[in-house]
Amino acid sequence: xxxxxxxxxxxxxxxxxxxxxxxxxxxxxxxxxxxxxxALYLRSDDRSHTLCYTEGNPADQxxxxxxxxxxxxxxxxxxxxxxxxxxxxxxxxDAARRRVRAFIGFKDPSGNHIELVVRPERSGRRYFAxxxxxxxxxSHIGLNSTDPARDERFWTQVCNARVSDRIGDIPLMRVNSxxxxxxxxxxxxxxxxxxxxxxxxxxxxxxxxxxLSERRVPIVFGPGRHPTSGARFLYFKGPDGMVFEYxxxxxxxxxxxxxxxxxxxxxxxxxxxxxxxxxGMALPSGK
Amino acid sequence: MNPQSHPLVVSVCYVxxxxxxxxxxxxxxxxxxxxxxxxxxxxxxxxRSDHRFRTVSFSNGPNDNSSIGIEVWDEPALDEIERRLRExxxxxxxxxxEDCQLRYVQAALLAIDGSGNRIDLVVRPRQSGRRYFPxxxxxxxxxHGVGMRSTDLGRDLKxxxxxxAEVSDWVGDITYLRIDGLHHRIALYPARRHGLLYAxxxxxxxxxxMQNIYFRQERQIRIVQGPGREPCSKQIFLHVEGPDGVxxxxxxxxxxxxxxxxxxxxxPRMPESLCDWGSESKDVPExxxxxx
Numbered sequence: 001x002x003x004x005x006x007x008x009x010x011x012x013x014x015x016x017x018x019x020x021x022x023x024x025x026x027x028x029x030x031x032x033x034x035x036x037x038x039a040l041y042l043r044s045d046d047r048s049h050t051l052c053y054t055e056g057n058p059a060d061q062x063x064x065x066x067x068x069x070x071x072x073x074x075x076x077x078x079x080x081x082x083x084x085x086x087x088x089x090x091x092x093x094d095a096a097r098r099r100v101r102a103f104i105g106f107k108d109p110s111g112n113h114i115e116l117v118v119r120p121e122r123s124g125r126r127y128f129a130x131x132x133x134x135x136x137x138x139s140h141i142g143l144n145s146t147d148p149a150r151d152e153r154f155w156t157q158v159c160n161a162r163v164s165d166r167i168g169d170i171p172l173m174r175v176n177s178x179x180x181x182x183x184x185x186x187x188x189x190x191x192x193x194x195x196x197x198x199x200x201x202x203x204x205x206x207x208x209x210x211x212l213s214e215r216r217v218p219i220v221f222g223p224g225r226h227p228t229s230g231a232r233f234l235y236f237k238g239p240d241g242m243v244f245e246y247x248x249x250x251x252x253x254x255x256x257x258x259x260x261x262x263x264x265x266x267x268x269x270x271x272x273x274x275x276x277x278x279x280g281m282a283l284p285s286g287k
Numbered sequence: 288m289n290p291q292s293h294p295l296v297v298s299v300c301y302v303x304x305x306x307x308x309x310x311x312x313x314x315x316x317x318x319x320x321x322x323x324x325x326x327x328x329x330x331x332x333x334x335r336s337d338h339r340f341r342t343v344s345f346s347n348g349p350n351d352n353s354s355i356g357i358e359v360w361d362e363p364a365l366d367e368i369e370r371r372l373r374e375x376x377x378x379x380x381x382x383x384x385e386d387c388q389l390r391y392v393q394a395a396l397l398a399i400d401g402s403g404n405r406i407d408l409v410v411r412p413r414q415s416g417r418r419y420f421p422x423x424x425x426x427x428x429x430x431h432g433v434g435m436r437s438t439d440l441g442r443d444l445k446x447x448x449x450x451x452a453e454v455s456d457w458v459g460d461i462t463y464l465r466i467d468g469l470h471h472r473i474a475l476y477p478a479r480r481h482g483l484l485y486a487x488x489x490x491x492x493x494x495x496x497m498q499n500i501y502f503r504q505e506r507q508i509r510i511v512q513g514p515g516r517e518p519c520s521k522q523i524f525l526h527v528e529g530p531d532g533v534x535x536x537x538x539x540x541x542x543x544x545x546x547x548x549x550x551x552x553x554x555p556r557m558p559e560s561l562c563d564w565g566s567e568s569k570d571v572p573e574x575x576x577x578x579x
Binding site: 202203206207209210211214223224225232273274275276 | 493494497498500501502504505514515516563564565566
């Protein structure tokens with residue numbers, strides 16, 4: 001079994017690095033850690049970076065998950081190869097670009113580019129935001145799936161993810177005590193569906209709603225509250241159509257042994273208990 | 288009586304509103320806002336929001352007949368208030384038994400503040416033995432307070448101080464008045480005319496505030512301002528348009544004033560003094576930062 005500790009970073013290609021930086025700092029509120037060779041490193045918490053924009057095609061996306069150590073990484077590579085995944089060992093230069101000691105890359109069954117990393121770097125300096133959005137850290141991702149049942153099996157049987165709740169056949173999966181780190185979303189092709197950052201309070205969610213609305217950032221869902229995780233949320237659109245989410249108050253699964261996934265119906269009230277409806281953002285379709 | 292042993296006034300206990308279209312107002316109160324209809328007496332339709340028998344009523348009649356009810360501690364306290372208000376030159380009259388019956392109270396002093404707002408100072412307003420059961424799940428837990436339009440802030444402040452109210456904070460000349468442990472129950476807003484600006488109803492959680500927003504959006508009912516949070520009182524609010532220009536508000540989370548007295552704080556009349564989140568009132572000048 002591949003033991004994922006946490007999600008580490010997201011890498012997003014973009015043809016327009018300048019717009020990406022403007023959005024990331026003046027709207028999203030991340031801190032520029034470093035401007036590298038055709039790469040922009042952004043911080044959201046005590047890690048050296050959690051989001052990296054690279055110059056290129058927006059379809060070039062990757063999600064990094066941390067594993068325990070080199071041995072775990074080698075075992076993960078062997079496991080994935082045995083199952084027929086093409087595993088790419090990361091070069092030393094590519095590892096340095098990701099600010100990790102070592103990594104491998106592979107594609108999940110839907111074709112999402114996933115990286116497993118060892119010892120991602122922390123920063124000695126605390127996170128200092130570019131605007132007061134109240135961000136406390138990068139927390140989870142929504143991941144497209146062409147077959148949620150198949151991909152749930154991959155994440156829960158090949159990896160250590162556990163289903164916390166389901167909406168229809170869409171699983172919300174955790175790899176630690178946080179309600180979910182990976183939310184699968186049914187879609188016709190692979191891709192990152194959204195990138196979540198946690199904020200301090202529900203005040204921050206509402207403040208950002210007005211702040212982003214005033215700046216004409218498209219609000220695609222919310223402000224709302226997920227009945228599954230209990231989180232208050234706001235989804236909005238960034239460069240290249242990528243959806244970002246702020247949320248606060250995600251439940252923790254307290255008792256790993258006794259937690260049973262709850263089944264929610266595939267309907268709007270399962271996604272928002274306040275009554276907000278998505279606009280300009282694909283919700284997973286039911287069938 | 289010893290004024291130190293207990294306050295003179297206890298709570299804002301009702302708003303009586305004149306309605307140009309009585310039944311439309313009643314439909315708003317029950318079906319849209321989420322109050323419980325309890326009685327109709329002499330053409331006045333009464334609604335509950337909490338343990339009290341009624342906190343809102345509508346009747347046909349000229350707008351000037353609207354009043355708010357302030358619960359007074361007891362009869363001696365009412366005598367004391369009557370003495371103080373007369374000394375300060377405010378018009379007062381004792382309510383007749385019919386007036387009391389219409390107000391569901393045992394005794395009342397009908398007073399007029401410096402702006403011309405009718406303030407009923409009432410003793411023993413009727414409670415209900417049955418628990419509150421609203422017509423829809425809006426999450427209302429109580430009538431929380433009122434916002435009053437004021438054309439004469441100096442006189443109105445004098446009026447409320449005679450009742451024992453204290454200023455918690457100012458935003459420009461907007462004056463937040465407390466009569467119990469909470470930041471304010473009454474707020475005075477400088478205005479060109481007198482009248483009730485809003486009646487505020489507490490809801491259980493932020494969830495209810497937000498649900499009420501989407502409930503309105505789906506029905507295309509105008510929101511005056513919010514969701515927002517008052518920086519002074521930390522209270523989350525949603526102001527919605529009610530009948531005849533009166534605003535009905537859902538509120539939650541007002542801060543308490545601790546046992547240690549502090550001077551009233553002055554905030555400038557700017558958008559960020561009126562809402563921490565960034566909401567603004569475009570159409571109601573009393574609530575906006577632009578006018579004072």
